[in-house]
Amino acid sequence: METEFFFPDPAFGIYAIRGYHGCFHLLVDNARHEAVLIDAGLVGEMSQLKHVLKEHAMDWSGIRAILLTHGHLDHTGNLARLKELTSAPILAHPLEQPHIDGHYPYTGAARLCGLMEATGRHAFHYRGATIDQFLTPEMELPYWGGLRVLHLPGHAEGHCAFYSDRFDLLFSGDLFASYWFSVHLPPSFLNSCPEKFPVSLQRVRELNPRRVIPNHYDRLDSELHRRRLQCLIQ
């Protein structure tokens, strides 16, 4: 299966590691012979990730950091295992630690999300992990030619996106989902603080990135996802 996003600069690569519930991403910096992960998937994706690393003659130690958009189970299922294999630090917003630990006090409609996660944690023998470095808004990260942290709450209190100025590309986490039959904000039962969506969406409108890569999508086409997001939030 095709995993690599089309990308104009051969020095950098984006690989989608696809699982049951969506994707997470391996960003490769070929010149520095290193990589960074955005999110960690749910279950069953590790062999795909290993395969992509092997194609780049890299082992687990080539992964320099694990960045989390947020702490929902579909983004943290492999987190503990990946931290052990790579020895890489986990970077996330501090408000996501209770999600990672499985202790977030869901209220209202989002209690369904908590129930689904509890079931998943049990079924997949989930193990949590500790955030090593807290993400803060507008923080500049030294990975993949530079990534800036955008704090975009709504789906989760500590939900963050990562913006590459160099490629005008936003890794938008679960800000929206992008499928040809359905482009949508996350359904209400998955959102912990939906009242914060308008400010987050306004932030993305102002940024107006040329390329967007969410975690839940169909095609490996970042400009298509940008067009879909534009239609959704205009």
Ligand SMILES: [Zn+2]
């Ligand atoms: Zn989520």
Ligand SMILES: [Zn+2]
């Ligand atoms: Zn998700």
